[in-house]
Amino acid sequence: MTKKQGYTTGALHTPFPKGDVYNSLHMPIYDSVAYEFDTSQDIEEVFTGKEVAHMYSRTSNPTVEYFEKKLKKVTEAKSVVALSSGMAAISNTLLALVEPGGNVVTSDHLFGHTYALLKDTLTSWGIEVKFVDMSQPQEVEMAIDAKTRVLFFETITNPQLEVADITALSTIAHAHRVAVVVDSTLTPPYVFKSSDFGVDVEVMSTTKFISGGAAAVGGAIVDNGVFDWSQMPALTKWSHRFAGNELVSRIRKEIFRHLGACMTAHTAHFMNLGMDILALRVDRCVENCLQLGVFFEKKSKIKSVSYPGLKSHPNYTLSLKQFSGKPGAVMSIDLESKSHCYRLMDALQVVRRATNLNDNKTLIIHPWSTIYAEFSDEEKLKMQNRDTMLRISVGIEDVEDLIADFEMALSKV
């Protein structure tokens, strides 16, 4: 190989793990639970780890394996695991890395269910969680102690749209031998190369940009292969047989297998299709988002617009650098009041009222009264949520239609 291939060429032409018996050009859906062996010796070799083969689809499946291979190719990672959801990717990673008594340093600007996973579920299993302001590196450094195993944050938070200075945060974590785990859902591999910014493990909800039109729920763990896992108390047992690949070995052979967090072959099929055309969709979403943002900035009924691709965003320069000039397609706008937000939402005819992100369709939601409904007003304010705010995830429609829809809806506010 001479020159490194681009994202789309790489994704489209990732070779199958094994030749297909019918020479099919597209990876088939291998919808089988179990796989047959010719002899009893063959099956023993696989169960004892001397040979590698699929045996049961909770632990591995050919269509899922191909999705992992595609993701590994485009991220140039050491290992990739596909899982049943983004939440499974996050929980499996943290359960594999942090022992009871160990802690995670993170921010309270997180996807709502991730925040609840950390605050309620992991805490109840003896994992300590420290919430700090990720925009203040000194605060992050002060929170790290001898029991800190992971620094966890999102590349761009939602709905606050705060952009992490990933290199600065990784440098602090690594100075204390803490692993950097980043949720990159809003900035998929086509725009964000996590290893360039010191990220050790990327976790993502492939439900969003990757699935291609919100076709299926899924997640992935990407180990860039740079962190020395033999340093991690929770992984020392795995160093003996799996040196260098302790994290993914523990996930595959223990956590993921025992929690049953597997992706199905049908889901992997959607992910494989979605990966192929990801770049086309992302480019269009980003372009639409930018144009809508510029339109919103001229509207007096809109009090503020937040999108890292706009010059008005405080992290504009950092975003361009980290995300190849394409900082996702989620933005937020503030109106005068909650009732104005509801009136705008209810008048829209093209834009859909729905949760989910990075669908092909443009989606709008009032986070305060929905995604964050389970939290107290005080907690919501702490998470920089406002009842005057709407979150918009911009899709691939013809942008004139989106602008016309908002123009019409704003006239009703």
Ligand SMILES: *Cc1c(COP(=O)(O)O)cnc(C)c1O
């Ligand atoms: C949606 C989302 C998740 C959770 O992913 P699921 O696939 O719904 O489990 C995690 N993090 C972020 C940033 C998300 O947007």
